[in-house]
Amino acid sequence: xxxxxxxxxxxxxxxxxxxxxxxxxxxxxxxxxxxxxxxxxxxxxxxxxxxxxxxxxxxxxxxxxxxxxxxxxxxxxxxxxxxxxxxxxxxxxxxxxxxxxxxxxxxxx
Amino acid sequence: xxxxxxxxxxxxxxxxxxxxxxxxxxxxxxxxxxxxxxxxxxxxxxxxxxxxxxxxxxxxxxxxxxxxxxxxxxxxxxxxxxxxxxxxxxxxxxxxxxxxxxxxxxxxxxxxxx
Numbered sequence: 148x149x150x151x152x153x154x155x156x157x158x159x160x161x162x163x164x165x166x167x168x169x170x171x172x173x174x175x176x177x178x179x180x181x182x183x184x185x186x187x188x189x190x191x192x193x194x195x196x197x198x199x200x201x202x203x204x205x206x207x208x209x210x211x212x213x214x215x216x217x218x219x220x221x222x223x224x225x226x227x228x229x230x231x232x233x234x235x236x237x238x239x240x241x242x243x244x245x246x247x248x249x250x251x252x253x254x255x256x
Numbered sequence: 257x258x259x260x261x262x263x264x265x266x267x268x269x270x271x272x273x274x275x276x277x278x279x280x281x282x283x284x285x286x287x288x289x290x291x292x293x294x295x296x297x298x299x300x301x302x303x304x305x306x307x308x309x310x311x312x313x314x315x316x317x318x319x320x321x322x323x324x325x326x327x328x329x330x331x332x333x334x335x336x337x338x339x340x341x342x343x344x345x346x347x348x349x350x351x352x353x354x355x356x357x358x359x360x361x362x363x364x365x366x367x368x369x370x
Contacts, residue, residue: 178357180358180359188363188364189361189363189364190346190361191361192358192359192360195356195358197356234298234299236298236299242352242357243301243304243314244299244301244359246298246299246300247298248296248298249298
């Protein structure tokens with residue numbers, strides 16, 4: 148079957164760096180997405196990786212290793228507003244998104 | 257309208273009643289999707305439509321139906337609601353011809369079936 152694994156919850160301190168990992172096993176691969184979801188709100192798009200390596204976008208970076216079925220989202224200079232759930236999703240061979248359950252990130256002052 | 261809108265925002269429904277959740281997008285995206293989100297689970301695809309006039313079943317289609325009469329609208333109908341359909345429902349859309357096929361989400365409908 149298809150599976151996306153990510154930690155349920157993480158805690159970090161304001162101003163610090165945090166890395167959220169995602170491992171996947173899917174039937175085919177057509178890209179990996181990261182979304183941010185604040186409590187009670189809709190998911191919003193953060194990043195997309197289809198080739199191996201690091202994609203940097205401001206304070207957020209996303210890394211992909213297709214051979215290892217692994218990705219991470221790196222958040223730098225954490226701010227209180229970064230408290231949210233972070234969702235990892237993989238587009239499979241049918242171009243459907245398979246979603247992880249999300250990682251709830253708690254930022255402490 | 258900017259992006260995707262959903263209606264209603266929330267609804268409490270008696271079991272056995274029929275309910276239609278509405279979704280409208282103004283981005284001229286060809287593909288649209290319906291997901292449900294339950295605590296501790298990832299988003300699960302209910303139905304999708306790759307283009308107007310076509311629909312397909314996702315991971316959890318039972319008890320739900322959809323139609324796609326035009327590009328903008330993609331309503332989701334619960335023919336006879338059951339308590340297990342209590343969830344938050346998100347509509348999304350994407351440009352299937354785009355380089356990344358990124359999905360963009362509406363604000364969601366919180367549905368409670370009693």
